[in-house]
Each structure stands twice: as structure tokens, then as C-alpha cells.
Amino acid sequence: xxxxxxxxxxxxxxxxxxxxxxxxxxxxxxxxxxxxxxxxxxxxxxxxxxxxxxxxxxxxxxxxxxxxxxxxxxxxxxxxxxxxxxxxxxxxxxxxxxxxxxxxxxxxxxxxxxxxxxxxxxxxxxxxxxxxxxxxxxxxxxxxxxxxxxxxxxxxxxxxxxxxxxxxxxxxxxxxxxxxxxxxxxxxxxxxxxxxxxxxxxxxxxxxxxxxxxxxxxxxxxxxxxxxxxxxxxx
Amino acid sequence: xxxxxxxxxxxxxxxxxxxxxxxxxxxxxxxxxxxxxxxxxxxxxxxxxxxxxxxxxxxxxxxxxxxxxxxxxxxxxxxxxxxxxxxxxxxxxxxxxxxxxxxxxxxxxxxxxxxxxxxxxxxxxxxxxxxxxxxxxxxxxxxxxxxxxxxxxxxxxxxxxxxxxxxxxxxxxxxxxxxxxxxxxxxxxxxxxxxxxxxxxxxxxxxxxxxxxxxxxxxxxxxxxxxxxxxxxxx
Numbered sequence: 497x498x499x500x501x502x503x504x505x506x507x508x509x510x511x512x513x514x515x516x517x518x519x520x521x522x523x524x525x526x527x528x529x530x531x532x533x534x535x536x537x538x539x540x541x542x543x544x545x546x547x548x549x550x551x552x553x554x555x556x557x558x559x560x561x562x563x564x565x566x567x568x569x570x571x572x573x574x575x576x577x578x579x580x581x582x583x584x585x586x587x588x589x590x591x592x593x594x595x596x597x598x599x600x601x602x603x604x605x606x607x608x609x610x611x612x613x614x615x616x617x618x619x620x621x622x623x624x625x626x627x628x629x630x631x632x633x634x635x636x637x638x639x640x641x642x643x644x645x646x647x648x649x650x651x652x653x654x655x656x657x658x659x660x661x662x663x664x665x666x667x668x669x670x671x672x673x674x675x676x677x678x679x680x681x682x683x684x685x686x687x688x689x690x691x692x693x694x695x696x697x698x699x700x701x702x703x704x705x706x707x708x709x710x711x712x713x714x715x716x717x718x719x720x721x722x723x724x725x726x727x728x729x730x731x
Numbered sequence: 732x733x734x735x736x737x738x739x740x741x742x743x744x745x746x747x748x749x750x751x752x753x754x755x756x757x758x759x760x761x762x763x764x765x766x767x768x769x770x771x772x773x774x775x776x777x778x779x780x781x782x783x784x785x786x787x788x789x790x791x792x793x794x795x796x797x798x799x800x801x802x803x804x805x806x807x808x809x810x811x812x813x814x815x816x817x818x819x820x821x822x823x824x825x826x827x828x829x830x831x832x833x834x835x836x837x838x839x840x841x842x843x844x845x846x847x848x849x850x851x852x853x854x855x856x857x858x859x860x861x862x863x864x865x866x867x868x869x870x871x872x873x874x875x876x877x878x879x880x881x882x883x884x885x886x887x888x889x890x891x892x893x894x895x896x897x898x899x900x901x902x903x904x905x906x907x908x909x910x911x912x913x914x915x916x917x918x919x920x921x922x923x924x925x926x927x928x929x930x931x932x933x934x935x936x937x938x939x940x941x942x943x944x945x946x947x948x949x950x951x952x953x954x955x956x957x958x959x960x961x962x963x964x965x966x
Contacts, residue, residue: 680930680939691926694941695915703953704915704941706929718938 499617507531509561516570518609521598524548524577525570525610528557533618534566536730539607539645541627541634542569543652543712544590547576552719556626559723565730566618570610572634573597591658594630600637600662607638620644622730626722628652628677628714629685633659636693639674640666647729649722651677652711654689655696667696674699675725677714678706685711734852742766744796751805753844756833759783759812760805760845763792768853769801771965774842774880776862776869777804778887778947779825782811787954791861794958800965801853805845807869808832826893829865835872835897842873855879857965861957863887863912863949864920868894871928874909875901882964884957886912887946889924890931902931909934910960912949913941920946 500513508531516523526548538560542553548569557567571578574597597603611623625648627635632653639645648670655664676694680687694704707715735748743766751758761783773795775788783804792802806813809832832838846858860883862870867888874883883905890899911929915922929939942950 678939700943701950702943704913704939706939706941708935708937715936 505558505561507562509558514613516606516609516613518606519602521578521602523570523606523610525568525613527614528561528567529618530561530564530566532564534561534564535621536565537614537618537621537623538565538567538726538730539611539623539625539627539635539638540567540569541625541631541638542572542575543628544630544633545575545593546630547571547579549576556719556723559720560626560726563723563727565727566614566621568610568614570606572630573599573603573606575630590630594633594658600633600659603634604637604641607634608642611642611644622646624648624726624730625650626726629711633657633663636663636670637666639672640669645672647673647726649675649677649726651675651705652679652682652685652690652714654685654687654691654693656685656689656693663693664696667693668698670697670699672699673729674702675722676702676704677718677722678704679711679713680706680708682711740793740796742797744793746792749848751841751844751848753841754837756813756837758805758841758845760803760848762849763796763802764853765796765799765801767799769796769799770856771800772849772853772856772858773800773802773961773965774846774858774860774862774870774873775802775804776860776866776873777807777810778863779865779868780810780828781865782806782814784811791954791958794955795861795961798958798962800962801849801856803845803849805841807865808834808838808841810865825865829868829893835868835894838869839872839876842869843877846877846879857881859883859961859965860885861961864946868892868898871898871905872901874907875904880907882908882961884910884912884961886910886940887914887917887920887925887949889920889922889926889928891920891924891928898928899931902928903933905932905934907934908964909937910957911937911939912953912957913939914946914948915941915943917946
């Protein structure tokens with residue numbers, strides 16, 4: 497367990513990288529601290545075949561720190577710095593990457609260890625989740641199992657894909673407020689399966705936002721509003 | 732065509748009632764002017780078996796005038812002050828009320844006459860629509876046919892009900908930004924038909940917001956956000 501290098505960002509924020517040993521594997525992560533440290537935290541789950549510092553994750557982290565909210569991301573199972581040569585540049589083998597990395601159970605342990613690690617240094621704070629697509633394959637189980645998550649931005653995922661059974665089983669155990677994004681013309685995850693997963697969520701307060709467009713074409717206004725949503729619910 | 736009595740509201744706003752002669756019938760209406768008159772306008776379409784001054788319409792009008800936006804409502808076909816004794820207190824005969832009042836074509840003429848009347852006094856201003864359920868049975872055709880409508884808040888309606896064919900035919904002609912509300916457990920208008928109608932809308936920028944609950948249980952935060960949406964798009 498160690499903090500590695502840090503980088504100054506605009507506006508007085510700082511980006512730190514870290515690496516954890518969890519069981520038999522390493523979990524590489526990144527932590528963004530706003531000026532002043534931040535009295536709230538959001539965990540950022542990246543999408544399939546990407547990694548903890550893919551462009552849109554860094555953009556959301558920047559939007560969060562601009563609101564005084566700290567953010568943290570780790571590489572998901574079989575992804576990012578945990579990827580083996582074998583999978584690189586083979587997005588069609590996403591399911592194999594996920595399974596080779598240990599799937600849902602390993603992923604749950606990784607995120608809980610990372611949250612423990614960050615809390616050990618910075619203390620427990622109101623905490624939320626932001627993650628779409630594979631970010632929901634990770635975030636829905638984490639939100640269901642981890643009472644420290646108070647609000648979640650999920651979506652672009654359905655009762656579909658390599659951990660469909662886990663998502664279906666765990667969705668009713670999600671009880672916190674959720675905003676769930678759907679892309680109406682999603683060519684990766686069938687729309688109907690996304691609507692089904694939204695319907696299964698156990699939250700009393702859950703809202704689905706659907707926009708036209710393909711899987712990765714979430715409108716920028718919806719991303720900005722998703723950060724505002726977490727900001728509002730973590731106050 | 733005449734303006735009738737006016738009533739002072741809180742915050743310096745004024746409510747005016749009016750009555751128009753359109754073809755062979757009278758159209759009773761109400762106009763809410765914010766202090767200063769308002770440089771934008773929203774048309775408010777009430778729901779089935781209610782009327783132009785039902786409680787939630789007045790509440791939305793109050794939220795609009797608080798933002799400096801004028802509002803206007805008329806009684807829909809067969810509704811409010813246009814209702815005949817025969818239909819009163821018979822919500823299950825909603826379809827008959829609508830048809831007896833003249834249906835989609837009469838309704839279109841009524842709203843255009845009312846907008847002409849208000850513009851004759853106050854001038855043309857950026858104009859939007861707010862209407863759910865029967866408020867969308869009216870608002871979708873008005874928005875499709877009337878280029879003066881720049882943005883619309885619609886929902887709680889599908890390819891369903893007494894003017895389903897009109898809605899289906901006109902939806903692709905709606906081109907302005909639309910926010911479309913759906914109640915996930917709608918017991919009146921089948922959810923699937925609402926999703927279908929949203930899919931048919933011709934707008935490039937359209938967003939569906941769905942929340943759990945029955946037809947009339949739209950969350951208050953969603954109503955407040957709907958007014959903010961119109962406010963933003965009419966600037």
C-alpha cells in the first residue's frame with residue numbers, strides 16, 4: 497500500500513496515484529483532492545476496455561474537484577495497468593478481460609480496499625458513485641453492498657453482459673438515490689435490458705434520464721447535470 | 732374577445748381571466764403576468780377531467796411568474812367552464828368529453844387563437860409549452876404545428892387514448908427541444924406506449940425523465956426542474 501507521485505492541477509487541486517496490494521494482485525488507483533482537501537468523495541468507475549484515467553473520467557474528476565468534492569478511481573478487473581498484453585486493443589474480448597481480472601467478487605474487494613485506504617488518510621466523508629457501462633457493472637454491486645455509498649450515478653448497462661446475473665440479483669439491494677442514464681439508440685447494451693435493470697433497482701428515489709444517440713454519445717449537458725446531482729445529494 | 736377581471740397575486744404578479752369566441756364556441760382562459768410583464772411566455776395545458784386553474788397548473792404558473800415568465804392556460808375541449816352537466820364528475824368518460832369538445836382540430840384552433848389574443852396585447856415573446864397527460868394530448872399537436880413554440884415539457888401520455896392517431900402522426904413533426912416525463916408505474920397510460928411516443932418525437936434534443944409511481948404522482952422535484960428547464964431554454 498503506497499502513495500506514489502502527485503501532480504498539481506488547475507485551481508489548486510492535486511492528483512495522487514497509489515497502488516494497493518489486495519489478496520494476490522495489485523490495484524492501481526488515482527485520487528484527486530480539491531484545494532482544501534474536500535469534505536465529500538465520489539468514486540469513479542471507468543467503462544469497458546478503458547482505464548482509471550481515461551479522458552472522460554478525468555473530466556468528471558475535474559468537475560467534481562471544482563465543486564470541492566474529492567474523487568477516486570481504480571483500474572477495474574483486467575483493465576488499465578492491470579491489463580495483460582493478451583487483451584490490449586481487443587475490445588471485442590471485453591468479457592474475457594473482465595473474467596480474467598476476477599469479475600464481480602474481486603472487483604468488490606478492490607473498491608472496498610481502495611475506499612478503506614483513502615479513508616485511512618482522509619477520514620470518512622459523504623461518499624457517492626459515478627460510473628457508466630462497466631462503471632455500472634462495478635458501481636451497482638458496490639452501491640448494493642457498501643453502505644458508505646449514499647447516492648449513485650449509474651447507467652448504460654442492463655441485465656446484460658458478463659455479470660448480468662450479479663446485477664439482476666443485487667439491483668433490489670440498492671436503496672440510495674440513483675440517477676440512471678440510458679442512451680435511446682444504444683448499440684452495445686440493448687435498451688430494453690437497461691430499462692429492466694432500472695426497474696429492478698430497490699431505491700425509492702430513482703430517476704431515469706434517456707437521450708437519443710449511441711452508447712458512448714451521452715450529451716455533455718447530461719454529464720454536467722450528473723455532477724450537479726451528486727453535488728446536491730452529498731451536501 | 733374580452734379581458735375580464737384581474738386579481739393581484741403575491742410578488743406583484745397579476746392573474747387575468749379572458750374569454751374568446753372561436754368559431755361557434757367560447758374559449759375561457761387565464762393569463763398570469765409577472766411584475767414587469769414578462770419577456771417570455773409559457774402555455775400551460777391541464778390534464779384530463781381537470782381545468783385551466785386546477786391546483787397544480789396554478790402552482791406551475793406561480794413558479795413561472797417567480798422567474799419573470801408569463802403564463803397562459805385555457806380550458807381544453809369539453810373541460811372546465813366548457814364542460815356540460817352531462818360529463819361533470821364522470822372521469823371515466825374522459826374520451827367522450829374530449830370528443831364532444833371537438834378533439835384535436837378544435838383544440839389546435841383554440842390554442843392558436845388564445846396565443847394570437849395574448850400576443851396582440853403583449854407582443855410576441857419566446858414561448859414554450861408545459862403540459863402532462865391531456866396537457867400533452869394538446870401540447871404535442873400545438874408544438875408540432877405552431878412554430879412559435881420553442882421548447883416543450885411533455886409526458887404522461889403515449890400512443891394511447893382518444894387522439895392516439897394524431898399524436899403518432901404529429902410526433903415526428905416536433906423539432907424543438909423536449910423534456911418528456913414518464914411515471915414508471917403509470918396505471919392510466921401504459922408505460923410502453925409512453926416510451927414509444929417519446930421515441931417518435933422528431934426533436935434532435937429530447938430527454939426522457941422517468942420516476943417510480945402512479946400516473947399523477949410526479950415528484951415535486953421533477954416539477955420544479957421542469958420549470959427550470961423551460962426557463963433555461965427560453966433565455
